Amino acid sequence: MRICILLHFVDQQRNLICLIGAVSSLSLSSQIRLLPATPFEQALESATPGKRRWRIAAAATAAFAFIAGALYWGSDYYPRRHTALMHQRAWSKFITADVLDDAVSIGAAIDGVVDKVNCEIGAIVRIDQVCATIDARAYQLLAERAKANLTTANRWVEKATDQFARARVSYERSLGRSTAAPAMERTQKVFEQRQREVVQAEVAANLARAALRTAQSDLQHTSILAPIDGTIINRTVEVGQTVAARRTEPLFRVVANPSVVKINLTFDARDANKLYVGESVLLNLESEQDSAFLGEVTQISLAKRVISLENYDIVITVRDPSARLQRGMSAMIRIAPAASRPERCLAGNNAH
CATH class of the missing domain: 1.10.287 (Helix Hairpins)
Known part of the structure; x- marks a missing residue:
């Protein structure tokens, strides 16, 4: 008789250890054998019935001891390892962040008087759509x-x-x-x-x-067109207003997705090593600690303002449907891995 044990460890949502026992006969008949006899089987055949029972009992005891040890250590190892990694990554940092201004400006290319305005704030526009016209x-x-x-x-x-x-x-x-x-x-x-x-x-x-x-x-x-598909987030022009090509203030500003902003932070190498592209992070404004924004690290690169080669620019993409993060603003924020966010921050994030 043989006992085959298969242990399979799966380290995902739960740590599962499956035990499959299979018992196969050593022969189909006294003349036909599927497999040649092993030394252990030969010893069993030559042993007396008392010794044979003793050896089978010893083998079974050893097998069950192995199974019990595997169950105990396997079920304890993965949670302890996961907890250790979580504690290792449970960190937070206050840092000044800049909300990147990715809005596209729409201005006048010639001088003249505006005689029609077609786009309002919040309007969804298509590329080359006429937003205003000059006489x-x-x-x-x-x-x-x-x-x-x-x-x-x-x-x-x-x-x-x-x-x-x-x-x-x-x-x-x-x-x-x-x-x-x-x-x-x-x-x-x-x-x-x-x-x-x-x-x-x-x-x-x-x-x-x-x-x-x-x-x-x-x-x-004389036709002022939208340069991209997107949403108008700002308008400064009115019908009858005189505009000039040299004007620096845009007539309209349009973004591809107003509910998504990008935040830039500069970290030193020690802190940058705690993050990786694709990681979810939690952001809290210093002035609003009871609410949070859930973001994703989308870029890690050497800082353009090179003071030290150890500085890195981290770009985090954040969903902000409430438009509380204004493009171009700078603010002190707290950043932490999303897995270690406290319950009060979870409640604040869900409010958005």
């Missing part, structure tokens, strides 16, 4: 005038080119004949004059063409 009448006139000037310039080029062609023919004929010097000189001067007129006409046409492109571009810029 286009003046720019329409400039575009039409530039188009007319280009037409005139092209006609001048055609006329100058035709006159130059005739002057060249006359000049080449005078070279082939014995023409008096004064006549030859006049023909040459006409040829050179026509050649200069062609150059001047082409320059004027190029300038008119560039002016038309500028006028058409300005006309297109």
